[in-house]
Amino acid sequence: MVLQTRTAPMLPQHPPKEDPSSKSAVALQSWWRGVLIRRTxxxxxxxxxxxxxxxxxxxxxxxxxxRVRALALYVRPIRATVLLQSLVRMWHARMQYKKYQKAVLVIQNKWRQHICQRESVFAGNGLADEGVDVNIEIIVG
Incomplete structure (x- = not known):
């Protein structure tokens, strides 16, 4: 057999009245925790x-x-290309200079031949006979 006991209906409970000093303490604690959190x-x-x-x-x-490594890798072939180009230009200029030098020598030789032939033609006319008389004395001591 089960005993049934009746319990009294629960009455709504009112929260206990809060002390004004406890509100101040809660506010102070809340402010302090906020200060600590803001510092952190x-x-x-x-x-x-x-x-x-x-x-x-x-x-x-x-x-x-x-960036510096990439620039160095880029610049190295460029420098090599520029160096090679300058060497080829130098070689070409040297060859051109030698060619002009040979041409100058040919012109000079032809001119000298012409002068010699002209002088020999004049010498054949007797102009050389009336030239300067050279006397050389050798004194042996």
Missing amino acids: VHQATLCVLVIQKWWRRASFWRQEER
Whole structure:
């Protein structure tokens, strides 16, 4: 057999009246926790900024090193090409100079031959006979 007991219906309970000093304590505690959280967040922000600054600097230098290496790889063949071109131009200029030098020698030789032939023609006319009389004395001591 089950005994049935009747319980009294539950009456709504009213919250206990709060003490005004407890409200002040809660507000003070809430303010202090806020101050501590803001300090922590501020400190974490400063740490994050230092890390970001270091990372950006490291990334910049790494990128700069890559850029310099790529530029060196690009410049090396260009320099070699320019050097080769200058050597070919120098060789060509030297060959041209030698060609002109040979031409000058040919012209000079032909001119000298012409002068000699002209003088020999004049010498055949007797002009050389009336030339300067050269007397050489050798004194042996």
